[in-house]
Amino acid sequence: MNILWIKALHIFFVLTWMAGLFYLPRIFVYHAQSDNPSVHEQFKIMERRLWWFVTPFAGLALVFGVWLIAFYGVDWLRASLWLHIKLTLLIAVYGYHFYLYKLVKSFAQNQNKHSPRFYRFLNEAPVIIILGIVFLAVVKPF
Template sequence: MTILWIKALHIFFMVAWMSGLFYLPRLMVYHAQTDVQAVKDQFKIMERRLWYFVTPFALLTLVFGMWLISLYGKEWFVAAKWLHLKLTLVTVLYVYHFYLLVLVKRFAIDQNKHSPRFFRFLNEAPVLFVLAIIILAIVKFL
């Protein structure tokens, strides 16, 4: 029974984290489109707060995921080839998460170097990673 609670919390925190990761680059699209300083300043606040709000969800996703792996055991981990690919994709999402912090900090000092189109791509690309991760976790085809 415990493992089901841990899975449920892992999934909940992952969904909360992904919600933030999908929304933050969308804010950046709008931020990159404006020339009004008061609007830029408001976006800076929103971007910073959102990044710091979702970061604990990223950490809790990791904690509950690692807890699950430890409960299933070393032999299961070695045999679960699908999980190795999933963890690789998850690692890319954590890199993406911290890259968003770099962008938040650049916006904070008015040093954005990217177009709204760049941020649109940045907003949409992680969806494919999340889809692949979910398929691997549910179907376990490797």
Template sequence: MTILWLKALHVFFMIAWMAGIFYLPRLFVYHAQTNEQVVKDQFKIMERRLWLFITPFALLTLVFGLIIMYLYGSDWLKVSAWIHAKLVIVALFYVYHIYLWHLVKVFAKDQNTHSPLFYRFLNEAPVLALLAIVLLAILKPF
């Protein structure tokens, strides 16, 4: 498999993962706004299924990224400072992903204490992190 195929698969799974990462907190916004138990129960199902659906994409993004770095080698990794910055942001995305699972479980127990505004911020802030990753990967500024 050529490096371009690996990169294509890495980007594909990253896009699929990010689609879910951006949508799940939007579900939290709507969930936090409703007072009807039947609607809350429907959101619980949607949130859990979405998180479980996107988690393999997160893992495949990681696997293909690690393979790519391995193939480029340690010498490349040492001189490519931009990748270190990217990896820090990527690590934060995985922490964010795990935090979303925590929130799925909080909502499942009807124990949410955050406002819809909190979830709006949680929904929109990762866009800037993704922009930083894309800029680092494409521009390789340092």
């Protein structure tokens, strides 16, 4: 497969994954604000379905990212400090992804312990990390 196709698919899967990671905590905000049990049940369904919808995209983004690294080779990987930093930040994003799953499970069991304000912060916090990842991938400053 041509490297441009690999890059395009990697970018597509990252974008779809990020869309879900930005939207899921927003649903948590509304869920935490609601006092209506029927609304809670609807949010539980939305949260579970969204997490399971975007998780394959996280996996496919990883597959195509590893494919890109393999395409460029081990020598390129060793020489690319920017990529090492990007991969470190990416580990944090995957950790965030699975932390959101823990929260989905907490809501599903009616054991939410956080305020809507917490979820607003959680919704906005990864923006800085993702900005760093994009900056590193495009500018390659190191």
